[in-house]
Amino acid sequence: MHTNRLEAIGLTHTYGQGNAAAPALADVSLTIGADGPEAVAIMGPSGSGKSTLLHVLAGIVAPASGRVAWRGRDLASMRDGERTKLRRSDFGFVFQSGQLLPELPAIENVALPLMLGGTARTGAEAAAGTLLHRLGLGEMLGRRPGELSGGQAQRVAIARALVGSPGIVFADEPTGALDRSTGDAVMSLLIGATLGHGASLVVVTHDPEVAAMCSRVVRLQDGRIVSDERRSDERADAVPATAHAAPSGAAPVGTAPSYALPGTASAPMPLPQHPSYGAARSEAHVPNPLRDAVQQSWIEASR
Amino acid sequence: MTALLLWVRLARATGPRATDVLSAIAFAFATAALLAVLGGVNAFQVRLDEGRVDPFDGELIVTLALVAAALLLPAVWTLAQAAVRLALARRDDRLAALRLAGATRGQVSTMAVLDAVAQALVGVVVGAMLALAVTPGIARIEFQGLPFTVAELLPPAWIWLAAGAAVLLTALGAALASLRRVHVTPLGVAQRVGQQGLSLWRIVAFAIPLGVYVAVVALDLVPVDVSFSIALIAIVVLAYSLIGPLLIQLVARIVARAARRPATLLAARRVIDDPRGAFNIVGAMSVAVMAGGFASLAPALGAADDPFAVDIATGAALTIAIAGVLGAVLAGIAQSAKVLDQQREHQAMHRMGVDMPVMQSALVRQVALPLIVGVGGAAGVALLLILPSFMLWWSSADSVVTWALLTVGAVAVTLGATAAALPLVKRVATASTAA
Numbered sequence: 001m002h003t004n005r006l007e008a009i010g011l012t013h014t015y016g017q018g019n020a021a022a023p024a025l026a027d028v029s030l031t032i033g034a035d036g037p038e039a040v041a042i043m044g045p046s047g048s049g050k051s052t053l054l055h056v057l058a059g060i061v062a063p064a065s066g067r068v069a070w071r072g073r074d075l076a077s078m079r080d081g082e083r084t085k086l087r088r089s090d091f092g093f094v095f096q097s098g099q100l101l102p103e104l105p106a107i108e109n110v111a112l113p114l115m116l117g118g119t120a121r122t123g124a125e126a127a128a129g130t131l132l133h134r135l136g137l138g139e140m141l142g143r144r145p146g147e148l149s150g151g152q153a154q155r156v157a158i159a160r161a162l163v164g165s166p167g168i169v170f171a172d173e174p175t176g177a178l179d180r181s182t183g184d185a186v187m188s189l190l191i192g193a194t195l196g197h198g199a200s201l202v203v204v205t206h207d208p209e210v211a212a213m214c215s216r217v218v219r220l221q222d223g224r225i226v227s228d229e230r231r232s233d234e235r236a237d238a239v240p241a242t243a244h245a246a247p248s249g250a251a252p253v254g255t256a257p258s259y260a261l262p263g264t265a266s267a268p269m270p271l272p273q274h275p276s277y278g279a280a281r282s283e284a285h286v287p288n289p290l291r292d293a294v295q296q297s298w299i300e301a302s303r
Numbered sequence: 304m305t306a307l308l309l310w311v312r313l314a315r316a317t318g319p320r321a322t323d324v325l326s327a328i329a330f331a332f333a334t335a336a337l338l339a340v341l342g343g344v345n346a347f348q349v350r351l352d353e354g355r356v357d358p359f360d361g362e363l364i365v366t367l368a369l370v371a372a373a374l375l376l377p378a379v380w381t382l383a384q385a386a387v388r389l390a391l392a393r394r395d396d397r398l399a400a401l402r403l404a405g406a407t408r409g410q411v412s413t414m415a416v417l418d419a420v421a422q423a424l425v426g427v428v429v430g431a432m433l434a435l436a437v438t439p440g441i442a443r444i445e446f447q448g449l450p451f452t453v454a455e456l457l458p459p460a461w462i463w464l465a466a467g468a469a470v471l472l473t474a475l476g477a478a479l480a481s482l483r484r485v486h487v488t489p490l491g492v493a494q495r496v497g498q499q500g501l502s503l504w505r506i507v508a509f510a511i512p513l514g515v516y517v518a519v520v521a522l523d524l525v526p527v528d529v530s531f532s533i534a535l536i537a538i539v540v541l542a543y544s545l546i547g548p549l550l551i552q553l554v555a556r557i558v559a560r561a562a563r564r565p566a567t568l569l570a571a572r573r574v575i576d577d578p579r580g581a582f583n584i585v586g587a588m589s590v591a592v593m594a595g596g597f598a599s600l601a602p603a604l605g606a607a608d609d610p611f612a613v614d615i616a617t618g619a620a621l622t623i624a625i626a627g628v629l630g631a632v633l634a635g636i637a638q639s640a641k642v643l644d645q646q647r648e649h650q651a652m653h654r655m656g657v658d659m660p661v662m663q664s665a666l667v668r669q670v671a672l673p674l675i676v677g678v679g680g681a682a683g684v685a686l687l688l689i690l691p692s693f694m695l696w697w698s699s700a701d702s703v704v705t706w707a708l709l710t711v712g713a714v715a716v717t718l719g720a721t722a723a724a725l726p727l728v729k730r731v732a733t734a735s736t737a738a
Binding site: 058060081084085086087088089091093095099100101102103104108112113115116120121160 | 562563564565568569572573575576648651652653654655656657658659661
């Protein structure tokens with residue numbers, strides 16, 4: 001069993017009370033990352049409970065009933081402070097907009113989670129700088145979110161989500177405020193970088209093209225899961241090649257083992273050299289120039 | 304349907320919110336402070352008119368009371384601005400929805416202004432009652448060798464009405480200024496203004512009166528009379544308002560560069576982002592502390608029992624106390640408004656795992672930094688300028704100790720008042736946005 005496993009069993013949640021109560025989740029069960037990192041799209045019409053499910057899975061909202069377990073540990077058994085620490089250390093978040101702190105330059109926005117975790121500022125900023133350079137934002141380190149384009153701001157948000165080397169990244173409509181080509185490029189980068197870091201991705205989206213880029217699509221309606229489809233390996237294997245040929249295209253990306261191009265090693269993307277990165281993922285430092293080239297093409301496309 | 308009718312219907316449908324109450328409280332304190340200060344000026348004027356005091360000293364005291372009132376007016380204005388921000392807080396969505404439904408920009412603006420003015424009206428009424436309630440307490444203070452009477456401290460009705468109208472007009476002006484900054488489109492597009500750059504002319508504008516003061520008063524190079532010296536001191540004190548934001552931004556930059564803790568980094572960056580706003584909270588207190596520093600010299604310069612010198616020291620102490628109360632209310636209200644303004648940021652921080660104490664600590668440091676720099680800088684400038692008379696000043700221990708204690712007390716009360724906004728951080732950060 002993979003260590004970065006998120007398991008939800010029998011989740012229910014309701015907004016409001018009495019006659020005004022509106023069910024948001026009804027007996028939802030799913031497991032993410034059981035067999036390794038995967039990109040999961042959660043789709044459904046407005047009000048179907050997508051965002052609620054994301055918030056419950058991430059420990060932001062407590063379910064009315066049911067259980068969420070991360071690496072085998074029930075989130076409900078943790079104190080509020082522990083859950084907060086868990087969100088900082090094990091989870092990453094990318095939202096539609098407004099997630100970056102407007103007063104902080106890009107590098108400090110990315111370094112903040114590490115500083116909150118106790119890393120010294122110099123070390124945190126070194127790791128943040130490395131990651132931002134890797135995501136093609138080397139010239140933007142000192143820029144504040146208001147001075148960045150929408151695509152650049154989302155790449156900073158992706159860097160911030162990944163800097164703590166999370167086991168899972170939650171994204172809520174991450175391309176909702178972007179135009180199509182920028183959105184596709186950001187989505188490619190988000191999937192590629194997240195899986196490359198050995199983490200799973202859970203993305204809430206209305207957009208079928210965004211969902212088509214993921215290896216698994218969970219559909220919700222009226223708070224219930226109505227379908228849970230995994231894409232075939234064949235389709236997934238074709239992804240990076242498609243992405244390379246058309247960087248802004250909506251190509252499906254497979255799970256981590258199929259992340260690399262056919263015929264290359266399936267090692268995850270190298271991580272920034274920083275002490276806070278877990279030894280458990282030390283295999284991530286295996287270099288892969290071809291995959292980096294693909295990654296670079298995505299970065300170029302999102303500029 | 305006119306904007307007024309629509310506003311009345313919506314107000315009935317939604318009822319008052321916590322921010323409306325806070326906004327009305329801010330207007331109430333602004334009104335009460337204004338009326339209390341005007342009451343003092345009225346009392347001095349009545350005594351002068353009735354010939355109960357020496358005409359020269361009486362006129363000078365009235366002038367000084369007006370100067371003290373002028374020192375406090377920026378705090379009243381800032382308080383009204385903070386109140387308006389609270390009145391308009393989180394109305395963007397509603398206003399945007401109205402624009403989508405076909406309301407014109409003028410109708411939407413009218414409704415927003417009506418929100419602010421309605422709360423100001425409630426605040427004016429409550430503030431007038433508050434001023435009446437504290438008048439017997441103020442009457443215990445002795446000036447010009449005589450205790451005040453309640454009758455002296457109650458100005459004519461037209462002054463009350465004018466003060467109320469001034470607060471309402473301030474609310475109107477602040478609301479219109481806020482709406483000019485926030486252009487409400489049908490899509491409710493929020494725009495973030497860029498970082499404020501502060502011009503270096505502020506240094507020159509402070510250095511010139513400072514240089515004249517040093518040459519004329521401290522070094523006595525040019526013989527001048529007392530009223531010119533007092534006017535010069537008043538100009539130096541008011542000019543501090545120009546250099547204050549620059550000083551705060553400079554120190555905040557140094558703090559941000561050296562910050563090791565996330566809360567300090569966040570607070571320093573927020574202060575750098577809006578140094579004028581940061582100074583506005585502490586500005587009145589800073590200039591009051593600076594003026595108080597000069598005034599504390601008065602008893603040492605006069606004879607031991609010179610009532611005029613004692614009056615100046617008492618007046619300065621009173622000004623610091625009022626500025627302290629206004630500063631404390633302002634800090635609590637302004638920080639509450641900021642927390643509401645930054646709702647999305649607080650929610651984002653909560654989701655990404657920022658501990659609540661870190662967010663709350665950042666909020667307190669956001670006030671503490673400008674408070675210490677602004678008030679500390681003002682006290683430092685005052686000490687520097689009275690350095691030539693330092694030994695003399697030090698010999699008047701009572702007024703020095705009173706000044707120091709009031710300054711420390713005002714700073715402590717302001718920091719305490721900031722704590723009022725802390726529970727709001729948790730409420731705002733943990734508010735669910737999922738659907």
